[in-house]
Amino acid sequence: MNNVFVDLKENSYDVIIKKNSFSSLNKELKERNLYGNILIVVDKSVNKTHSTKIEKFVKSHKGKIEKLILDINESKKSFETLNKIYDKLIKKNFGRDSLLIAVGGGIIGDICGYAAATYSRGIQFVQVPTTLLAAVDSSVGGKTGINFGSVKNIVGAFYQPELVLIDFNFFTSLKEREILCGLGEVIKYAFLSNNEFFLFVQANIKKLLKSSSAQINKAVYESVLFKAGVVASDEKESGLRKILNFGHTFAHAVEIEKKHQILHGEAVIIGMVAALYLSNEKGLLKESLLLTYLQLFDEVKDKIKIKGLDKKKIINAMKKDKKNRDGKIKFVLIKEIGNLILDVEADKKQINNALNNAIKFFKN
Ligand SMILES: NC(=O)c1ccc[n+]([C@@H]2O[C@H](COP(=O)([O-])OP(=O)(O)OC[C@H]3O[C@@H](n4cnc5c(N)ncnc54)[C@H](O)[C@@H]3O)[C@@H](O)[C@H]2O)c1
Structure with missing residues (x-):
């Protein structure tokens, strides 16, 4: 490689x-x-x-x-x-x-x-x-x-x-749960980069979960290549690098609320689903694309235990996110693969709806 x-x-x-x-x-x-x-x-x-x-x-x-x-x-x-x-x-x-x-x-x-x-x-x-x-x-x-x-x-x-x-x-020697966590970030790059990589991840998600070497090699290479490009153009996260936080505003809050019983990569998966719903709530992501994108999580959603997730506590934790400015929670949202919108604000109702939908998604 x-x-x-x-x-x-x-x-x-x-x-x-x-x-x-x-x-x-x-x-x-x-x-x-x-x-x-x-x-x-x-x-x-x-x-x-x-x-x-x-x-x-x-x-x-x-x-x-x-x-x-x-x-x-x-x-x-x-x-x-x-x-x-x-x-x-x-x-x-x-x-x-x-x-x-x-x-x-x-x-x-x-x-x-x-x-x-x-x-x-x-x-x-x-x-x-x-x-x-x-x-x-x-x-x-x-x-x-x-x-x-x-x-x-x-x-x-x-x-x-x-x-x-x-x-x-x-x-x-990694447990399946740890592979799943890594896959969470790979899925993130699938949304951030391009259709070709998105389709690769979609077609190979079962093999990636089983850590099949050819698929893992490609996933690692493409992910690192994408991240390296972003970091090279914005080392200190003053602009473009923020796209790497897709799903992470929700994710960090979920990790804190569950006192790290939900691992970082698992929280990123939950966070991306919530961010997809919020993108739809905000009118950025079409319903048809929302449904297509959510299908990417079909193989992994049963593996994530969200029992007892407290929505109010998640929102409180989000209010303390270090990416916030002027007390406002900021989100990275998506219009389509490779087209992300930075620093989006949302009202309480929209955040509530997105979280409700995400929790329902993982309960099904
Ligand atoms: N710096 C960044 O840009 C950045 C980006 C994403 C995540 N993070 C941070 O990374 C952390 C999560 O990383 P992680 O998922 O690697 O977690 P981790 O470091 O906790 O490793 C996961 C588990 O796997 C074990 N482990 C590690 N390598 C192993 C191996 N080869 N075989 C068997 N077991 C092994 C560890 O002991 C641990 O129990 C979080 O703290 C998160 O905030 C940082």
């Missing part, structure tokens, strides 16, 4: 997308002069199944290298976990000439990215995403950060990695 180049002038980097690419990580680091003092931070679940290849990398590294294994979940995307990374870096005398490698899903990637952005005023950073979601979304684009209390990703920084290395071998 081809690599993708994220073109950000002096902050540019490659995304290597290839089975077994982790085995050549040392070579890739050397080629980019990233071969320094390394702290490799590994998700505990990843280490459980993939420790042999991670140890092989550690042993083959000629310079100083330390490994830190972290047990994470969304509620541990916190200062406490961040401090464990700083603590290791300080105790082991890591200076500015250090490289932090994150091996894990979006949580490890986001925390490590923020640690790299802030330690010694910034050290080099490499992402090795091990979930489908992290591969197609969080590892590319330089958004890093942690949660504070119940507020998601509120402390953070834009900080680009030097390299992203995606090795499909890591996906073999």
Whole structure:
């Protein structure tokens, strides 16, 4: 599979997308002069199944290298976990000439990215995403950060990695639920990019859910390619990059309301369905297209447990969204594939209706 180049002038980097690419990580680091003092931070679940290849990398590294294994979940995307990374870096005398490698899903990637952005005023950073979601979304684009209390990703920084290395071998140990989460973001790109990719996702959704390699490869490549293009034209989300938040205003609120029992990717799926209904409510999306687009979720909707979702609490959480301006909730809505409208405001009744319809959709 081809690599993708994220073109950000002096902050540019490659995304290597290839089975077994982790085995050549040392070579890739050397080629980019990233071969320094390394702290490799590994998700505990990843280490459980993939420790042999991670140890092989550690042993083959000629310079100083330390490994830190972290047990994470969304509620541990916190200062406490961040401090464990700083603590290791300080105790082991890591200076500015250090490289932090994150091996894990979006949580490890986001925390490590923020640690790299802030330690010694910034050290080099490499992402090795091990979930489908992290591969197609969080590892590319330089958004890093942690949660504070119940507020998601509120402390953070834009900080680009030097390299992203995606090795499909890591996906073999993912649970179906995690594949579903990644698929949520892939579906998002299907709406944002073009009809060809939308039709590909529609035709292959069952195979994607089963993590069939040919389909996953194409889905990852197309998603990363699309995201790289958006990030290259708007690194700091002052305009176009906001389209990547399609479904996310609802999603972040659902995650908070369910105290992270609904995972990020699942919440994105619910959020996109709500955003489709809201787009229709606002007169942007025709009824016929709404019905066509909703069919894309037929294979996944039974897999998402929305029992007990409290609409009022979701709306309250949305009011605290960091994307709001002047106290107004902002949505990314859709007219048709590839035609998204940014910063749309909606009244209470429209938001209520969209949420009611989305909840009904997942209950059926
Ligand atoms: N920075 C961004 O642009 C961006 C974009 C999207 C999402 N995010 C963030 O990403 C996070 C979600 O990422 P995620 O879905 O990867 O979640 P995650 O990091 O929690 O990983 C999901 C689960 O899979 C386990 N895991 C990871 N890799 C595995 C593997 N190869 N085999 C077996 N188990 C494995 C983890 O331990 C965890 O239990 C959220 O915090 C979200 O806010 C960030």
